[in-house]
Amino acid sequence: MTSPTPPAEPVYADRTFRSPAGIVGGVLLLLLIFWIGGDAAIRGHGRVPWLALAGMLTSVPLVVAFTLRPVVSAGDRRIRIRNPFRTITMPWTEVADLRAGYSSELFTEGGAKYQLWAVPVSLRQRKKAARQQSRRSLDDPYDRTSAQADVRDTRARTASADQTLADLRELAERARTAGAGAAAGATESSVSVRWAYEVIAPAVVGAVLLAVLFATG
Structure with missing residues (x-):
């Protein structure tokens, strides 16, 4: 049987x-x-x-x-960054950090840095989000809103680039926890760059x- x-x-x-x-x-x-x-x-x-x-x-x-x-495609096992002149593909295990300063950047475990052209940083949006967060803290100093409403409100008060990178970090952490990145690393090269x-x-x-x-x- x-x-x-x-x-x-x-x-x-x-x-x-x-x-x-x-x-x-x-x-x-x-x-x-x-x-x-x-x-x-x-x-x-x-x-x-x-x-x-x-x-x-x-x-x-x-x-x-x-x-x-420019586009960023993120799945359970890998991330693909299509910039103006290059396409970078790597498993999540190669991603060390994602940051948004004046531009959105991805850092690999090997120390390489790649810009995410598809996720532009808007300083104006960031300042607006900071003002909304400050206004909310004054309106509700004891944080009495419900958890679900608070999540929706937090996303609405976050700059789009910062929220996108937060979503990508969540996908990376989920892939590491599930071990999907290790499976991808066994079948794919570490970092693939195509001009x-x-x-x-x-x-x-x-x-x-x-x-x-x-x-x-």
């Missing part, structure tokens, strides 16, 4: 963190570039269409890289074309 197969561990979808303001800004910039560059390429004379096309080839990948591309050549190559080609056109003009 065969022994029953143990139930498989539940697999949860990765949580993704992006900057809504960056996405909106990137879309608006792309629309502006295509509007101005497309008009110059179609209606321009002489070298103007070539300059417009070279400028678009340079600027579009850079705008996409810095606004639409985004699909972004770098067209931007470099466009910059070279612009330099050639200006030099021969």
Whole structure:
């Protein structure tokens, strides 16, 4: 008689963190570039269409890289950081700390540091959250609110970058407690870094074309 197969561990979808303001800004910039560059390429004379096309080839990948591309994907076993020009993947066991000063940063056990472009720090939001916390402490000095309401209120009074890093720290701690990071480390390399050549190559080609056109003009 065969022994029953143990139930498989539940697999949860990765949580993704992006900057809504960056996405909106990137879309608006792309629309502006295509509007101005497309008009110059179609209606321009002489070298103007070539300059417009070279400028678009340079600027579009850079705008996409810095606004639409950044994202942080966090699962039970690993974290994946997609920055403008690199994608870093590592198991949670390699993560030593997550901090948000003037920018969001991840520190590895080996001492490396990676910025989280998808989690921008807003000093204005942080000051606003501090004022709300100070106002709440004056309104309720004895902390008489319920625990559930207090959790919701705390999240509302926390800057978005600080709250995102708190969520990531919680995922990291949960992975260490469950031992999921050790399982990932047995099947994956410690830290994987891949350069985004699909972004770098067209931007470099466009910059070279612009330099050639200006030099021969």
